[in-house]
Amino acid sequence: MSGEARKLLVEYGKKLFESNMVGGTAGNLSVRVDEKLFAITPSGMPYHELEPEDIPILDMEGQVVEGKRKPSIEFRLHMEIYRNFSDVHAVVHAHPIYCSVLSILRLPLPALNETMLLYTVHVPVSEYANSGTEQLAKNVVEAMKKSKAVIMANHGLVCAAESLKKAFDMCETIERTAKVYVLALSTGRTIYTIDEQSALEAMEFLRKNYGQR
Numbered sequence: 429m430s431g432e433a434r435k436l437l438v439e440y441g442k443k444l445f446e447s448n449m450v451g452g453t454a455g456n457l458s459v460r461v462d463e464k465l466f467a468i469t470p471s472g473m474p475y476h477e478l479e480p481e482d483i484p485i486l487d488m489e490g491q492v493v494e495g496k497r498k499p500s501i502e503f504r505l506h507m508e509i510y511r512n513f514s515d516v517h518a519v520v521h522a523h524p525i526y527c528s529v530l531s532i533l534r535l536p537l538p539a540l541n542e543t544m545l546l547y548t549v550h551v552p553v554s555e556y557a558n559s560g561t562e563q564l565a566k567n568v569v570e571a572m573k574k575s576k577a578v579i580m581a582n583h584g585l586v587c588a589a590e591s592l593k594k595a596f597d598m599c600e601t602i603e604r605t606a607k608v609y610v611l612a613l614s615t616g617r618t619i620y621t622i623d624e625q626s627a628l629e630a631m632e633f634l635r636k637n638y639g640q641r
């Protein structure tokens with residue numbers, strides 16, 4: 429189980445770097461191994477140099493139980509999400525540009541298009557706290573009760589899902605929609621959002637009908 433999680437994190441770490449959603453060694457990803465353990469990317473290591481053995485395995489108290497590397501300083505954020513949401517099996521945290529713009533404006537992303545509705549009806553902004561703190565983890569968990577994608581104030585984006593692929597795709601989709609929103613805001617013209625009832629209906633329809641079975 430932990431071997432598989434480690435391989436996945438190495439693979440998606442490279443994808444995250446190539447996607448431009450992080451710069452340098454920023455951002456972090458994790459996968460739940462079972463009820464008591466999760467695997468997370470190490471602190472400050474270049475993504476293209478990562479090997480499966482560089483991925484530490486932590487328990488739900490934050491103790492490293494396998495591996496020699498120091499975990500990401502954001503391990504508390506990932507841990508609190510797993511502790512609070514049993515349906516979450518992977519977490520991706522990144523600093524994509526347009527979500528970062530919304531994060532300093534502290535502006536939530538409303539329902540703008542159906543692509544984002546595959547994942548969420550809106551993306552809230554969690555309250556500010558410094559990186560690596562328990563308070564940051566608590567603030568994100570609070571916002572995550574409304575949406576599994578959360579913009580972190582003056583920081584970036586975090587997406588949680590039942591698989592790493594879904595959490596990653598979610599980050600890319602939210603960032604793309606955030607780009608459209610920021611460009612639309614820059615025109616100074618009226619922005620029309622999808623009303624809540626229609627958004628919820630579209631979400632339900634997409635959930636049942638979109639993609640291959």
Ligand SMILES: [Zn+2]
Nearest residue numbers: 455521522584
């Ligand atoms: Zn960060």
